[in-house]
Amino acid sequence: MTLEVGVLGYRFMGKAHANAMARLPMFFPDAPEIERSVLVGRDEEALADAADRFGFESTATDWRAVVDDVDAFYNLGPNHVHAEPSIAALEAGTPVFCEKPLAPTLEEAEAMAETAREAGDDVPAGCAFNYRFVPAIRYAKELLEAGDLGEIHHVRGRYLQDWLVDPDAPWSWRNDEDMAGSGALGDLGAHTVDLLRFLVGDDDLAGEIERVSGHLGTFVEERPVEDGGEGGDPETRPVTVDDAYTAQLEFANGALGTLEGSRFATGHKNDHTLEIHGSSGSLRFSLERLNELEVLREGDRGYETILVTDEDDPYVDHWWPPGHVLGWEHTFVHENYEFLSAVARGESFAPSFADGLTAQRVLDAIERSDERGEWIDLE
Amino acid sequence: MTLEVGVLGYRFMGKAHANAMARLPMFFPDAPEIERSVLVGRDEEALADAADRFGFESTATDWRAVVDDVDAFYNLGPNHVHAEPSIAALEAGTPVFCEKPLAPTLEEAEAMAETAREAGDDVPAGCAFNYRFVPAIRYAKELLEAGDLGEIHHVRGRYLQDWLVDPDAPWSWRNDEDMAGSGALGDLGAHTVDLLRFLVGDDDLAGEIERVSGHLGTFVEERPVEDGGEGGDPETRPVTVDDAYTAQLEFANGALGTLEGSRFATGHKNDHTLEIHGSSGSLRFSLERLNELEVLREGDRGYETILVTDEDDPYVDHWWPPGHVLGWEHTFVHENYEFLSAVARGESFAPSFADGLTAQRVLDAIERSDERGEWIDLE
Amino acid sequence: MTLEVGVLGYRFMGKAHANAMARLPMFFPDAPEIERSVLVGRDEEALADAADRFGFESTATDWRAVVDDVDAFYNLGPNHVHAEPSIAALEAGTPVFCEKPLAPTLEEAEAMAETAREAGDDVPAGCAFNYRFVPAIRYAKELLEAGDLGEIHHVRGRYLQDWLVDPDAPWSWRNDEDMAGSGALGDLGAHTVDLLRFLVGDDDLAGEIERVSGHLGTFVEERPVEDGGEGGDPETRPVTVDDAYTAQLEFANGALGTLEGSRFATGHKNDHTLEIHGSSGSLRFSLERLNELEVLREGDRGYETILVTDEDDPYVDHWWPPGHVLGWEHTFVHENYEFLSAVARGESFAPSFADGLTAQRVLDAIERSDERGEWIDLE
Amino acid sequence: MTLEVGVLGYRFMGKAHANAMARLPMFFPDAPEIERSVLVGRDEEALADAADRFGFESTATDWRAVVDDVDAFYNLGPNHVHAEPSIAALEAGTPVFCEKPLAPTLEEAEAMAETAREAGDDVPAGCAFNYRFVPAIRYAKELLEAGDLGEIHHVRGRYLQDWLVDPDAPWSWRNDEDMAGSGALGDLGAHTVDLLRFLVGDDDLAGEIERVSGHLGTFVEERPVEDGGEGGDPETRPVTVDDAYTAQLEFANGALGTLEGSRFATGHKNDHTLEIHGSSGSLRFSLERLNELEVLREGDRGYETILVTDEDDPYVDHWWPPGHVLGWEHTFVHENYEFLSAVARGESFAPSFADGLTAQRVLDAIERSDERGEWIDLE
Structure with a gap:
């Protein structure tokens, strides 16, 4: 069929x-x-x-x-x-x-x-x-699930871009609350929240996010419309979403987290970075070096920089020999493979709409926290 | 004399x-x-x-x-x-x-x-x-003051250690509120807050910190007394300070900041890291590589890793030729030189007690924010 | 058509x-x-x-x-x-x-x-x-041709793998002189020699390689045949090619070069690294981080780590937005595009068989140099 | 006394x-x-x-x-x-x-x-x-002696500086054969040869260097005398030593080595780097990050970046707590401690004059190899 x-x-x-x-x-x-x-x-x-x-x-x-x-x-x-x-x-x-x-x-x-x-x-x-389908992220999850990092104490996620740091960068739907919902928070933060949940959300790691404190900032209040305003002042439209956000998290087990997303991080193009510290190990991942995972485990004195391209690494046997690196687009091949296989089998798929909603709840709580100036509990 | x-x-x-x-x-x-x-x-x-x-x-x-x-x-x-x-x-x-x-x-x-x-x-x-007296930090300040990074949008500081991640690490005065005041917050956060103020506190950069939201966590509630409790259960004492803290900052100009300090960051010994993004550049510094500064300026496409050991770099002409790196202890030589020179001249010295107090106010506000679950304004 | x-x-x-x-x-x-x-x-x-x-x-x-x-x-x-x-x-x-x-x-x-x-x-x-078709390599060539590195003094190339360091790794045609010609030298060195010629071969950079001194080494003299020798000692076959090679080069302009290739570099999978120093700049490239180029130019104090994924970087506009990294396989898309376009237009293509032959002459001279224990001139 | x-x-x-x-x-x-x-x-x-x-x-x-x-x-x-x-x-x-x-x-x-x-x-x-007295080098030696890297196959050493890349950099005794003997070769290569011998010279690692092929290059043939030639053309003196050298080595056990030293490596100030690959591990060291050692051992998939500042690391207990990095000058304190202790005890000290002579023999063989265009055996 x-x-x-x-x-x-x-x-x-x-x-x-x-x-x-x-x-x-x-x-x-x-x-x-x-x-x-x-x-x-x-x-x-x-x-x-x-x-x-x-x-x-x-x-x-x-x-x-x-x-x-x-x-x-x-x-x-x-x-x-x-x-x-x-x-x-x-x-x-x-x-x-x-x-x-x-x-x-x-x-x-x-x-x-x-x-x-x-x-x-x-x-x-x-x-x-x-990003759940990056081989290095899957590999990280295996390590976490095997208990290699122990119980999680610290989680740090940030997603840095700089395409709006120029105040003359043109207005787009991504700057509009009605169309986009939020700015860096929804666009970038959604990825970060989902990845962290994916990695440490199990109860014996850190569990779910229980409380958040958030802060949203808009540095440029209006932007020119592209190709607009010929023969006179350029037409501008208001920026009604955040250019950047920060957040603090508390997880079910008491772990502390910090989040950050920005379209104003000069020099950073697509820099999605995660760092996790547990009772017996730590790890770091950066999307711009997505073939690599830095891991520190019991007995190690420093981070080991692992090139996650071995034959038995997640998804890698479908591609090329060790050391022949994959790109950003391969994550889409992997997720399409998993999703379409689920469709063919009539089975559920993760990340699901429920996962999407959970991430959304965190983002929404960050936004409400910013408005109220106080911590918000997630049910 | x-x-x-x-x-x-x-x-x-x-x-x-x-x-x-x-x-x-x-x-x-x-x-x-x-x-x-x-x-x-x-x-x-x-x-x-x-x-x-x-x-x-x-x-x-x-x-x-x-x-x-x-x-x-x-x-x-x-x-x-x-x-x-x-x-x-x-x-x-x-x-x-x-x-x-x-x-x-x-x-x-x-x-x-x-x-x-x-x-x-x-x-x-x-x-x-x-740490104000690290040559790379002085050099960073020169760049910031010259406007090389433009107006500041983002500030990130963290100070990671791991000497308490072992729950059997012995109790010391640093775990006691009466003697230490706070834990990671005061011990580590004081450095971070002061360095950030030193670097971006000028009004045309980010200005002073105006509001904070903070969170403190204690992962191990009591610790054994060293050499205590022979012939039976070891004697323990309660940990009455934080093992780790996080904070969000808002600066006078609207810049967003995040802070973090921990004694539970497995694998990190004395890892004090600062990152700053401005409208026209960015920089990164890490204490464990204190001879280096990563800088991105107008027209650059990536960070330049600068070894701050040239003859005309701050304090360096007193020491060795380019590329002959300095250590942690040299920061003390520089600060003693400056302080004792101020004493001899009968002139003021910075960082002063007033700077110490300002840092303290930020730390205190982080602590109160944590207690109240809300943002705290600094007068 | x-x-x-x-x-x-x-x-x-x-x-x-x-x-x-x-x-x-x-x-x-x-x-x-x-x-x-x-x-x-x-x-x-x-x-x-x-x-x-x-x-x-x-x-x-x-x-x-x-x-x-x-x-x-x-x-x-x-x-x-x-x-x-x-x-x-x-x-x-x-x-x-x-x-x-x-x-x-x-x-x-x-x-x-x-x-x-x-x-x-x-x-x-x-x-x-x-590897001539890696965007970062094309970008490097542009910089070199624009004179950003000045005249070339030093060239360094090495290609490190480790798939033969296990003495029980099975024999293959790649270990046989009749089928493969040589070992690491031909398989890895051919890439390195071609890339260096591509980058610095112009007369106003370093010119062609004029003299070489080479050394070949074989660490394991025979290897087991896969699935061979059941019920007794495993069948083995002799390794008649090099496991690794080193070489020194002299270019037309007097520049000094060193080459290295190995299948015994424990921990390295596909680590092809180039480094070039000129009178006014330097650059570094590593295949395992092929989206990046490290460049130091007139006035720079350190290497700038450039993510070569901007819209106007070579070939990149065909793919994804800035920061969305490409993989190893994309080099094949680029070279097929160029080759097939040349076929359609009935025009020549580089690297040509003549380029292949020139690389081969260098490799052959390295081999002869090893046999004779002396430098070999290339006509 | x-x-x-x-x-x-x-x-x-x-x-x-x-x-x-x-x-x-x-x-x-x-x-x-x-x-x-x-x-x-x-x-x-x-x-x-x-x-x-x-x-x-x-x-x-x-x-x-x-x-x-x-x-x-x-x-x-x-x-x-x-x-x-x-x-x-x-x-x-x-x-x-x-x-x-x-x-x-x-x-x-x-x-x-x-x-x-x-x-x-x-x-x-x-x-x-x-440089034998850098804690990270001592630590590396301990690992090598413990067999953590197995038998050595590859050795790579280079010492890069750039203080002569400017053709107007003034003449000094270091450019004169009578006073200096050689240029980069003696000044930089002596360090590299000694360190490699120190690390892998044991018979069960790689043994002594047995054969060398060398190449010396001088890029600028004469240099101005400082403060010379007022009122007319500046006085110049001939450069009678090498600006840079390369070499290939063969060790007693068949291991392959490459060496390089230069005063023309634009952007490098005091960059002394060693890399060693053995049958079961690899390591890397760079003098400009002298507190660190990168190590890959049996079972590791990537290099572990170790900060060699723990209490039980060589010499470190004399200084500061973990993570408080040492500088270049500390190597002199360690070597003076060892030498003066030997004097006080009337005992021998290593590196000795015999070690100095062995290094010199290697450098001399490199020079003769360059003159004759052939490999030179060391007795």
Whole structure:
């Protein structure tokens, strides 16, 4: 049986997932057979062009016509179009893979997760936290689960970019609260929160995040509209989301955490870094060196810099010999492999909408904490 | 004129300062001539031994007999003996150099700073934040002051150690609130707060810290007394201070900061790290590689790893040719040179008691924030 | 027009090139249209399986039937089958892309290069030195050509692996002089020599390599045959090539070089490192961190660690936004794009068979130098 | 008994050793008591000034009056004054500590070593290879001796500086063959050869160096005389030594080595780096991060970056707590401690004149190899 896949969105994420699907047959021969069936968007010309480039059979301008007609629906649109199509698809019994953050508001995220719950375990509803699928992160999780770091005391996550540090960088939907929900917090923080939960969320490590204190900052209050305002002052629009955020966390076991995300970290492009200290070890990971994991274990005196490209490292046997490094895009191949396999088997997939919602709750609590100037408990 | 110096305390800090004073003539020939005149302590035997080793002319068991009899008084005792002797010395018009944190409580710190203010500028009262005297830190300050990083948006400081991660590590005065005031917060955080203020505290950079949110954690509630409890269960004492802390900061200009300090960061010995991002550049410093500074400036695409050992780097011409690295102890030589020169000239010295108090206020606010679960404004 | 491509070899390199070809349409839309037409090999079952996996239309067991029937012929077999099919293809006017090293012996390499010369510039004959197509290497070349490093004084290249350090690692054709020509020298050294020529070979940088002194070493003289010798002593075969080599180089301008390659460098998997010092700058590159280039230029005090993933970096605009790192396999996409474009245009391609031959001459001179114990001049 | 020490030379090395001696009482209380008795030099004014600064009791302008009058004689003069005073001292039964390289010519080095041999083991004759006394190097030696790296296959040493890359950098005695013997080779290579011998010279590691192939290069043929040639073309003098060298080594056990030293490595100040690969592990050391050692052992997947500052690391208990890093100068304190202790006990000291001679033989063979264009065997 060939799975027909419908995809909403054909920009950055559309390209990343189309590429991932295209690469499965050669590298993951046991993945289900799929057809890139229909690509959904509004601008017909751009859409046709993308469909041709990304290998889609057809296009559609209304997702309503698609969501119950395909075997899996990918929602890769901007945050404010996450909820409605995803919910419609799930209500039609169609598995959904939705980009992160799950939704711009907690309410929408809750509705999505509730619909996913009702749809049942055999209709996988995945939230595309692709960094769970970095081999080095999987390897880190194995070490943590094996108890190599002991009980967790400290967790540190930060995601640094700098594409807004120039005050003349143009306004986009990512600067708008209605469309994006939040700024660095949702876009970057969602990844960080999910990865930390993935790694230390087990009860014998640190458990879930129980309390947060957050702080959001906006350094540039309005930005020029691209190509706007010819013959006069450039048109500007207000920035209604955060440019950067910080947070403190307390985990169930008492572990302390700090989070940070920024679009103003001059010189950092896509620098997602995690650091974890446990009672018997520590580890560090940086996305810009994603083939590496730094690990310190019982008896070690310093961090060991491990190149996680050995044959028995997670996913690596599908690719190349040791030392032949993978790139950012491989994380999408891995997550598509896992998600589509779950679809084919009619089984649940993690990270799920429930995971997406949990991350959202943390982000929402960070935002409320910032507004109120006090710690917020997560139920 | 030879300055007679009296020193209270002959352990770790006593050794560090005695060494620094001993090295001045050979490397800083323009430093004032000094005599290590009297070493003050309670255990006469250990004291005599230390005086001999550290090159002191005499010893005393009561600081009262010393503070108005010397040209400069060094207070290197545990935190709870900082206030009284320092105040007595200043009241006698004797310059004081006091180890950090200034005092275990804000009240004592305020009294000390007030006494220093009354003593006047010609009676220098220094707080021994030695990391201000790392050549790479001085060099960083020059870059910041020259505007090479632009306006500051982000500040990150952490000081990681692991000497308490073993739950059987013995109890010491550093675990006791009455003697130490706080744990990692005061011991480590004082350094971090002072360094960040030193670097970005100018109004055209980030300004002073205006609000903080803090969190303190204690992972091990009681510890065995060393050599205690023979022939039975070991005697234990309660840990009444924090093992680790985190904090978020907001600076006068809106810059966001995060702080962290821990004695539970497995694998880290003395890892004091600062990171700063401004509108046109970034920098990173790590104490365990104190000869280096990583700098990214306008037009750079990545951090430049600078070995700050050139002839025209701060203090370096006093030592060795380029590439011949300095160690931790050299920071004490530099700060003693500056402090004793200030004493000889009857001029003020920075970091002063007022700086020590400001750092203390931040630490105190972090502690109150933790107790109340809310952000605290600093006046 | 669609180019029909025939490929000899379906193991590691077959997979790498098939993948590269498959990815062109999505990422390099201006690449010529191609058809993976026929896959050539001897083991029919394995071949059929690979053809299916790698997307080939058909298979063939005799390359003779293929070389004049396709628009481009890829020779990805072991070194000892490089010469004959490549020569036959070129004589039939078919462009050839041959894996490195060009041939196991200098004589064969010369014959191949001579045939390529006779075939003319419109029949591209490429030697697959894929590391010329790393974005960071292209970027380095731009800096060198712009004179940012000045005249070159020092060049250092080493390629470290460790897959033979275990004396029980099984014998393979790579350990056999007849099949492989040489060991680490040809397999690893060919890459290093070509990359260095590519980077500093221009006359105003260092020029060509003029003299070499070489040394080859074999640490384990015989190895077990895999699955051999059941019920008794394992069967072994002699290792007749080098496990490692070192060399010193003198360039036309007097620059000094050192080379090294090893299969015994414990802990190193695919560690190809280059370092270059010029009169006004230096650079460093390491294949295991292939997205990065360390550069020091006039006025810099230290190396700047550049993440070569910006939009205007070589090839990067075809892929992902800044900071989204590429992997090893992308070098094959880039070289296939360039080679197939050259085929479509009927233009020459570099690195050519002539480049392959020049590298071979250096390797051959290293081997002769080792035998004679003296420096060897390259004409 | 107090040892009276006479020192010839009061510039860079004079300062380094005077400082080392001055620091012994505080940090190495079991070191013999010494008196910095007499400082020897030719320029009386500068000499008096230095003696005052470095804490010497008296000065002398003729070493002949000193060598048999002191308990230990330090020869820290330029290379061409190493032989005569050292020999005279040893013939007078006075222990000698001589800076490296032992002498500008092999003949002089042989005479010095022969005299030392005749003086007997109770008259220590030390060659001041201070890098043997870096704690991380001592720690590396312990690992190697314990067999943690197994049998050695590869050795790599390089010492990079850049103080001559500017063609206008002034001429000095270090550029003159008569006074210096050689350039980078003797000045830098002597350190590298000695350290490698120290680390892997044992027969069960790699053994001694048996054969070498060398290459010397001079990039700038003449240099301006400082303050010379006023009112016209600047006066220049010829550079008669190498600016840089490379070498290949073969050790007794067949291990391969490469060496390099340069004064033209733009951006490198004092970058002395060693790398060693054995059958079961690898290690790396860099002088500019001298508190660290990178080690990979059986079962490790990557290098562990060890901060060699723990209490039980070599020499560290004399200094500061873990993580409080040492500097370049501490190596002199350690070597002075060991040498003066040997003097006090009338025992031999390593590195000895014999070690100095062995290093010299290797350097001499490298030079002859360069002249003849062939490998040279060391007896």
